[in-house]
Amino acid sequence: MTTPQKYILTISRILFGLLFLTSGVGKLMSGFTATQYLEHAVGPFAGIFQSMAGSPVVDFLVVGGEIAIGMALISGLLLWVTAWSGSLMMLLFYASQFPPKNGYISYHIIYILVFFLLAVFRAGEFAGFDWVRKRFKK
Numbered sequence: 001m002t003t004p005q006k007y008i009l010t011i012s013r014i015l016f017g018l019l020f021l022t023s024g025v026g027k028l029m030s031g032f033t034a035t036q037y038l039e040h041a042v043g044p045f046a047g048i049f050q051s052m053a054g055s056p057v058v059d060f061l062v063v064g065g066e067i068a069i070g071m072a073l074i075s076g077l078l079l080w081v082t083a084w085s086g087s088l089m090m091l092l093f094y095a096s097q098f099p100p101k102n103g104y105i106s107y108h109i110i111y112i113l114v115f116f117l118l119a120v121f122r123a124g125e126f127a128g129f130d131w132v133r134k135r136f137k138k
Contacts, residue, residue: 007126010076010123013076016114017071021071021073023066023070024065024068024069024070027062027066033059034052034062035059038052038058038096045095045096046096049096076124076126079118079122082124084115086111086115087112090108090115094109
């Protein structure tokens with residue numbers, strides 16, 4: 001991978017992390033609850049998601065997950081785990097509103113693809129703590 005490609009990948013990772021971090025912090029500051037979102041779940045999995053409505057555990061996992069994913073992406077730490085966690089979160093969000101109103105390709109699918117690309121190209125190893133972890137592993 002060329003140096004400009006590494007810079008683009010690093011900047012993309014950090015901006016993607018800021019997207020998740022600001023979303024999570026915004027939810028935390030506003031007293032977010034997933035209740036209304038889950039009550040309006042549709043599709044074949046609607047019953048499962050509707051049964052989770054009102055759970056403080058779900059609220060914590062959404063907010064905490066977004067903040068943790070954002071911080072991990074920004075720092076470049078444990079990106080493989082972060083990519084799987086973020087993909088799982090996006091898959092659950094996608095499944096709660098399946099099928100999407102505007103076609104099957106929603107932003108959740110695009111986010112899963114971005115997580116996959118960041119993991120495959122080992123984006124945490126460029127200007128991230130995965131680079132430090134890799135050096136001490138040897």
